[in-house]
Structures are given as C-alpha cells and as structure tokens.
Amino acid sequence: xxxxxxxxxxLRKEFGALVAVxxxxxxxxxxxxxxxxGPNGAGKTTFFNLLSGKYKPTGGRVMFKGQDITDMxxxxxxxxxxxxxxxxxxxxxxxTILENVRLAAQAxxxxxxxxxxxxxxxxxxxxxxxxxxxxVGLAGDSLRLASVLPHGxxxxxxxxxxxAPDPDVLLLDEPTAGMASEQVPEIIGTIDNISKAHDKxxxxxxxxxxxxxxxxxxxxxxxxxxxxxEGTPSxxxxxxxxxxxxxxxxxxxxxxxxxxxx
Amino acid sequence: xxxxQDVFQETPQDVFxxxxxxxxxxxxxWLHLLIVAVLIVLPHAIGWITGDSPFGRVRGSxxxxxxxxxxxxxxxxxxxxxxxxxMSYNLMFGFTGVISFGHALFFGIGGYAVGIVVQYxxxxxxxxxxxxxLLVIFITSILGLLIGLLSLRLxxxxxxxxTLAIAEMAWLYAGSWRLTxxxxxxxxxxxxxxxxxxxxxxxxxxxxxxxxxxxxxxxRRLVRSPAGAVFQAIRENEDRAKAIGYNTLRYKxxxxxxxxxxxxxxxxxMGILNKSARPELLGVTYTVDALLITIIGGVGTLAGPxxxxxxxxxxxxxxxxSSIILSxxxxxxxxxxxxxxxxxxxxxVVFVVVVLVxxxxxxxxxxxxxxxxxxxxxxxxxxx
Numbered sequence: 001x002x003x004x005x006x007x008x009x010x011l012r013k014e015f016g017a018l019v020a021v022x023x024x025x026x027x028x029x030x031x032x033x034x035x036x037x038g039p040n041g042a043g044k045t046t047f048f049n050l051l052s053g054k055y056k057p058t059g060g061r062v063m064f065k066g067q068d069i070t071d072m073x074x075x076x077x078x079x080x081x082x083x084x085x086x087x088x089x090x091x092x093x094x095x096t097i098l099e100n101v102r103l104a105a106q107a108x109x110x111x112x113x114x115x116x117x118x119x120x121x122x123x124x125x126x127x128x129x130x131x132x133x134x135x136v137g138l139a140g141d142s143l144r145l146a147s148v149l150p151h152g153x154x155x156x157x158x159x160x161x162x163x164a165p166d167p168d169v170l171l172l173d174e175p176t177a178g179m180a181s182e183q184v185p186e187i188i189g190t191i192d193n194i195s196k197a198h199d200k201x202x203x204x205x206x207x208x209x210x211x212x213x214x215x216x217x218x219x220x221x222x223x224x225x226x227x228x229x230e231g232t233p234s235x236x237x238x239x240x241x242x243x244x245x246x247x248x249x250x251x252x253x254x255x256x257x258x259x260x261x262x
Numbered sequence: 263x264x265x266x267q268d269v270f271q272e273t274p275q276d277v278f279x280x281x282x283x284x285x286x287x288x289x290x291x292w293l294h295l296l297i298v299a300v301l302i303v304l305p306h307a308i309g310w311i312t313g314d315s316p317f318g319r320v321r322g323s324x325x326x327x328x329x330x331x332x333x334x335x336x337x338x339x340x341x342x343x344x345x346x347x348x349m350s351y352n353l354m355f356g357f358t359g360v361i362s363f364g365h366a367l368f369f370g371i372g373g374y375a376v377g378i379v380v381q382y383x384x385x386x387x388x389x390x391x392x393x394x395x396l397l398v399i400f401i402t403s404i405l406g407l408l409i410g411l412l413s414l415r416l417x418x419x420x421x422x423x424x425t426l427a428i429a430e431m432a433w434l435y436a437g438s439w440r441l442t443x444x445x446x447x448x449x450x451x452x453x454x455x456x457x458x459x460x461x462x463x464x465x466x467x468x469x470x471x472x473x474x475x476x477x478x479x480x481x482r483r484l485v486r487s488p489a490g491a492v493f494q495a496i497r498e499n500e501d502r503a504k505a506i507g508y509n510t511l512r513y514k515x516x517x518x519x520x521x522x523x524x525x526x527x528x529x530x531x532m533g534i535l536n537k538s539a540r541p542e543l544l545g546v547t548y549t550v551d552a553l554l555i556t557i558i559g560g561v562g563t564l565a566g567p568x569x570x571x572x573x574x575x576x577x578x579x580x581x582x583x584s585s586i587i588l589s590x591x592x593x594x595x596x597x598x599x600x601x602x603x604x605x606x607x608x609x610x611v612v613f614v615v616v617v618l619v620x621x622x623x624x625x626x627x628x629x630x631x632x633x634x635x636x637x638x639x640x641x642x643x644x645x646x
Contacts, residue, residue: 052505078507086505092498103495106488107507115516122488161506175526 012062038222344468350524359497364429372529403535406522447540560623
C-alpha cells in the first residue's frame with residue numbers, strides 16, 4: 001500500500017519570469033486518491049501538465065515506478081500506464097460511445113497499427129470497452145454518438161476512456177469542472193468507486209473543496225507554485241497555515257469542510 | 263447422457279447456427295456486386311443497344327474508336343480516374359481530417375512520370391510502361407511520406423497552404439520545363455498497344471474498372487481496420503488520440519501515403535486516356551474538384567466519392583449536351599440561360615442546392631436520415 005508510484009523531484013516550470021511551479025517534491029503512493037488543491041494561479045494545473053507530459057519542465061524530474069519519464073513523449077506515457085483527462089471535456093464527438101472507449105483499449109493492444117484486419121473481429125477490445133462502460137454506468141447507451149450525451153455523462157465517458165487501457169495511475173484535471181452541482185456527487189462517487197474497488201491510483205486536481213475532503217486519502221495544498229501542506233483531509237482542515245492562506249479566505253470554519261455539522 | 267459429447271450438443275451455441283458465409287456476404291455486398299456487374303457488361307450493353315461494336319469501327323485496314331460504345335467507354339474511364347482521385351482525397355480529408363490543397367500534385371505526377379518514361383526511354387513499350395507505373399508508385403509514396411512528415415509541424419490550414427504551394431510550384435515547372443514539353447504538354451504516343459485508348463479502348467476501360475474497384479476495396483479495408491479507426495479518432499480529436507496513447511503521426515503518414523499512391527495511379531489512367539500529360543493535371547482545379555465532390559458525396563463515407571463523381575460527371579455531360587434555353591423577358595432586361603453554354607453556372611447552382619439540402623453530402627445525409635428513422639422506430643417499439 002505504501003509503495004510510491006509517481007514522484008516529482010524539484011520539479012520546476014517557468015513561463016518567462018513567472019515561476020509557475022517552484023521546485024516541487026511530491027510523492028504519490030500506490031492505490032491512493034491524492035488530491036491537489038490550491039487557489040487560482042497556485043500552479044496546480046501546470047504541475048499536473050508536467051506530470052502528464054503536456055509541458056516540458058524547466059528543471060527537475062518525474063519518476064514513474066522508479067523510471068525517469070521526464071522526457072517521454074505524450075503518447076508513450078499512456079503505454080506506461082498513465083491515463084490523463086483534460087479540464088475541458090475531451091472526447092471523440094462524432095464516434096459512438098463504444099468506439100470512444102474501444103479506441104482507448106486498442107491503443108495499448110498489439111492491434112493498434114493493424115491495418116488489414118477488421119475492427120469488429122477483435123472482440124476482446126469490444127468486451128473490454130463494454131466492461132469499462134459498465135463501471136461508469138454508460139453501457140446502455142454504447143451505440144449512440146458521444147456528441148449527444150449530456151455534459152455530466154460526457155465526463156463519465158472520459159473516465160471510461162481513461163480506464164479502458166487499464167492504467168495504474170489516473171490523472172484527473174478538475175473532473176467536476178463545468179458540472180451542475182447536483183451532478184457532482186454522482187461523478188465523485190464514480191471516481192471513488194474506481195479508486196477503491198478497482199485498485200487505481202488517482203491524482204486529482206480540484207477546485208471544488210467539499211468534493212476533495214470527502215473522498216481523498218491524501219491532500220496536497222499548493223500556493224504560488226509551492227507545496228504548502230500535505231496530509232489527510234482532517235489534517236489539512238486543521239492545518240493553521242492552510243486555513244490562513246487558503247481555506248480561511250473561502251470558508252469561515254474548517255469544521256464545515258470535513259462535514260462535522262452535516 | 264453420461265457421454266460428454268451428448269451434453270455439449272445440448273448447449274445453445276450448437277442450437278444456434280450462423281447463416282452460411284455466402285449469404286452473409288451477399289447480404290452485405292449485393293449492391294457492390296450489382297454495380298460491378300453492370301459496369302462489366304456496360305460497354306457490351308451499349309454496343310448491343312446502339313449497334314456500335316464496343317471494339318470500335320473497322321475503317322479499311324484500321325480500327326478506329328468511333329460509335330456510342332467507345333464514346334461512353336471514354337467517359338467512364340475518365341470517371342474511374344476521377345473517382346479514384348476523389349476516394350483517395352476522402353481517405354485523407356474525410357477519414358483522417360488532413361486537409362490538403364495540393365492533392366493534384368500526385369495526380370499530375372502519375373500522368374507525367376509514366377509519360378516521360380514511355381516517351382524517352384527507348385526500350386520495349388511494355389517494359390517502359392510497367393517501369394513507369396512502378397516509378398509512379400515509388401515517387402508518390404516517397405513524396406507523400408515527406409509531405410506527411412511536415413504535418414507534424416504544420417497543422418490544419420497551414421498544412422493545406424503548404425501543399426498548395428508545392429503543387430503550384432510543380433504546375434509552374436511542368437509548364438516551362440523542356441522535359442515535360444512546357445505548356446503544350448507531353449504527348450504520350452508510345453504506349454504499348456494493349457493499353458492504347460485509340461487501339462484497344464475496351465482494355466483500358468477494364469483496367470480502369472479494376473483500378474476503381476481495387477482502390478475502393480483497399481480504402482474500405484483500411485478504414486475498417488483497427489488502424490483506420492485511429493484515422494477517424496485523429497479527425498475527431500487529435501490531442502485526445504495522442505493522450506490515449508497513439509503516435510498519431512504514424513497513422514497520418516499511412517493515410518497520406520496510401521492516398522498519394524492511389525492519386526498517382528488515377529493520374530496514370532488520366533494520362534493514358536488523354537494520351538498526354540498537361541500541366542492542368544497538376545493544377546489546383548483537380549484538387550478543388552476532389553474537395554468539392556467529397557463534400558457533395560459525403561465527407562468520410564465510403565460511397566460518397568463514388569456517388570458524387572458519377573452524379574456530377576453525368577450531370578455535367580447532360581447539361582453541356584442539352585439544348586435547353588430559358589429566356590426571361592422583363593421589358594428592360596432580357597435574361598437568357600443557355601444550358602450548354604452556361605453549363606458551369608448550372609453546375610454551380612446544383613452545387614449550392616445540394617450542399618443546402620444535404621448538409622452532410624448525399625451519402626452522409628442519407629446515412630444520418632436512416633439512423634434517425636431507425637432510432638425513432640426502436641423507441642416507438644420500446645414504448646408500445
């Protein structure tokens with residue numbers, strides 16, 4: 001349980017004079033749900049993009065299962081077992097829901113560059129896709145076009161796309177962004193289920209505080225590109241610095257966050 | 263019943279027998295087979311109806327290509343060539359989402375390369391012709407690969423403009439180079455007899471038909487394969503395709519190279535039919551035709567380019583041949599529309615109307631309509 005799967009060593013990213021991520025050391029343990037929170041401009045999305053490989057860091061290293069992946073191209077990381085989502089909904093709109101997920105399963109299969117067989121003959125990939133759609137609760141709609149789904153279901157479809165190649169780590173960038181508040185518990189429940197019942201490590205950047213407190217194993221608070229604090233939800237809620245710098249600005253009482261009054 | 267064999271024979275898998283292969287094949291392909299059968303007998307059927315031999319007319323000691331059958335053969339050879347060009351363009355543009363404004367480059371290379379080899383290489387015409395075809399395949403695949411590699415750096419409209427520039431450059435060179443006989447174009451009169459449209463047009467017709475069918479099957483096979491599924495993913499959302507682990511460049515290259523080679527082969531057929539290679543083959547007109555016909559027929563559908571090419575080509579033929587003259591006299595203005603003279607205006611109007619009425623192209627809109635009706639039927643059945 002305590003094996004470290006993803007790690008950053010003094011990871012740094014500068015945009016001109018702005019230091020977005022300032023020498024961050026972070027360790028993410030296997031099979032945990034690890035949330036990264038922080039106020040706007042804290043550098044959490046930049047840090048996330050460094051982990052996922054979208055940005056090249058200015059300095060420092062990213063290690064995955066003890067292997068240096070800092071310079072590994074974007075598409076190779078998916079083969080290593082890292083799946084990432086995007087802050088804006090990012091699916092294949094004019095393909096069916098099944099095809100969206102099947103493509104993700106195919107990407108890591110030996111069939112990926114097969115240009116002579118026929119898709120429908122590779123039933124294992126279709127089965128895998130249906131299994132994953134079942135987990136997120138979209139199996140019934142599998143033959144509809146992805147573009148017709150309501151926003152909340154599109155985010156679930158994204159989760160299914162991430163799960164299809166059976167990755168070890170899921171990187172989620174604000175999975176509740178743009179969602180109606182009544183849909184949030186549902187998607188959070190799905191994420192919780194994925195991390196606990198299906199043994200996945202989930203790294204989640206989130207804005208929505210109450211979401212993070214309920215399901216995280218570990219929370220890291222970032223501010224101005226640096227790590228401010230790290231710990232369990234209750235530790236973070238009771239952390240004086242965090243309360244002053246971040247939580248205090250948004251919420252008067254830290255107890256509210258861990259739901260003592262609910 | 264203690265025999266294991268007997269127990270297994272009771273399982274439902276054995277009770278359910280799939281229909282025989284040939285029946286599945288027929289159900290899926292009856293329309294394809296019908297079209298190919300019609301195209302095979304067409305020259306003979308026209309010959310039989312009009313009384314003109316599909317092999318041409320005998321004039322003294324020579325056979326000349328005259329009569330209805332050979333006339334229609336030429337029209338269909340041109341359609342085969344255009345259809346292959348449009349299908350190849352659709353593979354790239356419609357299925358993979360790579361927009362090129364210079365696809366005629368490969369079309370022109372097809373005509374010119376074969377022409378240059380048979381005209382200048384002083385060997386047996388059969389050998390020269392085959393060498394020319396191989397050379398076209400070689401050049402178009404290498405060039406397609408090189409241009410495709412640039413799609414890594416240039417995306418969308420920038421890639422399109424770059425390909426346009428390359429094709430226009432080739433067009434200018436072909437029009438001024440001595441080897442290509444400049445503006446006059448290169449006359450191709452040293453073709454082997456079996457593929458000379460002035461001597462054995464029926465053979466050229468069947469070769470064209472074979473090329474057309476082969477191109478269709480290759481593209482069909484390709485887009486239904488696992489790799490072809492990735493083409494469509496790239497068209498939909500290239501960043502997403504990368505994020506789920508595809509090296510998208512590899513797939514784009516495959517698509518571009520196959521499209522380039524097919525366009526080159528289509529160009530060979532056009533060069534043979536015209537018995538010349540002229541700079542127009544490299545011109546932007548052919549690219550625009552391919553683009554527009556793809557849109558008219560249905561972007562990203564297999565049948566779209568074929569339906570579009572046939573429809574537009576036959577319509578153009580009819581409009582240019584027709585003797586319809588519409589006059590509108592408004593006292594001050596007199597407006598006359600002569601179909602055969604103003605054919606390009608008529609085609610333009612048809613274009614606009616088709617795009618408005620069929621926003622996804624003829625075939626694409628039909629598919630969507632069919633899917634929607636099917637959906638509605640399913641829902642109705644589910645509720646009642």
